[in-house]
Amino acid sequence: MDMPSFQNDDPSNLFNNLNSSLDDEEAILLQKFNLSNRDLIFPRAEYSGPGCCMPCAKRGDLGTDRGDIYHILDAISRAGGLSELIGCSRSALQDLHCLCELRNASQILLSHLSETTAFHSCSHSVYNKKGCSRTCATICSPETDAELTQVRDDKLLNGQDRMRSSEGLWSILVHSAGEQPHVQALNRWIGPTIGDIESALERIPQTSATRLFAKDMRVQESYIDSQTQSNNVSNKDTVSAVEKHSNQTPASNDLALSAVSSWRPLQTVGSDVMEPRYKVVLKVEKQYVVSSDGYKWRKYGKKCIKGNPYSRSYYKCRYARCNAKKQVEMCGEGMVQITYDGLHLHCR
């Protein structure tokens, strides 16, 4: 298959451009807040707050020019550190919102979209459904799911899809419309390591984060209660509820509270820090499935599944300590279902 390159959105370019374009003042800011330049473009959805949707995110607008970098550093400076910006509210300072957009967009590109883009086609969209404790993102064609299409087309531009994280957050998935992103463009993976996440968690000030987190949990609970009161909530209704929630203009105190609502501790097993649970289900037309998604997998099982004439194959990531898995199975005519389970917390 002839696949055009994935130029402006290539996360490797984001990193390289940022690396070489910091001036002295910006470098001092980074040092002042104990940040590395990687912090600017290696966010994780787990650290973002509610309402971090990205209505103005555009292709090629993800920290690739000096204005974006300035925005990020200025916002960090004014907030007093990156930790204060983790999960900034949409309703907070506009600059913080901009940063949040950048963070979300970059995060998706770097840690989730790598799988998605490998199987992306122009006629498909990525859409998340909120699960109990996991996220399920499904690639569905407008023809097969009119309801999702209606929601998707509501406010988005061409080349954008809406994506909902496991925290109930909305993000825009930016891709090159009409093109099949080049898998090679994502091979220089420079995503977060376990150490990156641990150090990020350590930077969250105990005095504010823990206090705010506890209080904000009540806000979240009340929100969840309001969600569960209505049975058979359609996706459209869910979207509206989320947007209503995120568009609220609470008092400044509550704004701060919402900043950490999505933060949650990483799971621990013994002394090992595990990644948060993450699951993505992709249903892709067979013709768009590429032979490699950039990761190295080891097949460890194959199973016949009830009701499916095709078997399901089980794969584990070959990288040491990485618990990422995937399942691949045929489902219906010309469709392949690929389930990614767990985040890759390592470089490719």
Added chain:
DNA sequence: AGCGTTTGACCAAAG
């Protein structure tokens, strides 16, 4: 010999 896959056995969760 080494590496990756296959495949039946095993296990745990759910009903």
Added chain:
DNA sequence: CCTTTGGTCAAACGC
């Protein structure tokens, strides 16, 4: 308890 089902293990197999 038992049965069913899906996920995993690991020895066997094959290139």
